[in-house]
Amino acid sequence: MNKKKARESRIINTDQVMSLDLNNYNTLFGGVLMRKLDNNATLSARRHARVKECVTASTDSIDFLHPIHQTDSVCIESFVSYTGKSSMEIFCKVIAEDMITGERRIAATAFLTFVALGEDKKPVDVPQVIPETEEEKFLYDTAKERAEVRKLRRMKSKELAAVISLDKPWDLKEEVYA
Template sequence: MIDAKNPKESLIVNTDQVMINDLNNYNTLFGGVLMKKLDNNATLSARRHARVKECVTASTDSIDFLHPIHQTDSVCVESFVSYTGNKSMEIFCKVIAEDMLTGERRMAATAFLTFVALDENKQPIKVPEIIPETEEEKFLYESGKERAEIRRQRRKHSKELTEKIGIRKPWERGVKMHDQEIS
């Protein structure tokens, strides 16, 4: 396995048009449609970086919707590995909307997703480190350790939360009626 790679080696660029069935009631792109595009792109970046058959989404760390995307826009999603741990890869995604009538381009969204590469037995494997080159890559890499720590804290909190919240079906939970619990 190669010890380190440049982020550009994992770059995936995908441009698509906005179709009418992709629009919400505000005539802008559904957030969920964009989230699917982000996950698809990020998966390919992770697989390209790790050179494995399978990578799984460990978390969608953040998606910031900055500007609405309209039907007259094209949607360009760029993704690449911005930071790595031992067995995880942080993928940075940026979404550029371009008005196809005027040519105006704007940053519509940014996102960070974390992936884990799996071997043929579906076990996590070590991934190559990255060596950033551009100013953008260096900025993302240098701030990556802080985002990784935030992810660890959020994951710890999520585990604590799952110990406190119930998974019983709503109709199986006890219901209070007139100060008596009915099961």
């Protein structure tokens, strides 16, 4: 299987914060940022795998480190930090820049996992990733630990799904709540 450098999957997208993107605290809605992260990560995955479709398998975490204000620009950088057989871990960092002062800060970080799909909608093998920078090497070297945590979390989610109800609360008998 061929190999690709992490930088070959790098996607950088900078946008301004619009008033419609703000919550009642006048900071960027978390959901708006999540949509932007998923979009960026999808493009990194597709660029790495060179397939028509990549699907989100998981969002490990989105850690909101600093609020993003309307006076900020939002720069999202994503790239493939590790690969499995058909899966790709995508690292995303969010840099907020105050457009008045020029101050830049890491506003958020995130890890998402994508699976590359072939024309038949089945997973296909992806190239391995080659880290080059100190940041890329750190993420690569720590990826197996995140993969183990991800695997355990997925197992626990399946256990939970097996016991939670599909019943509509309004259809339950009163004795359930007694």
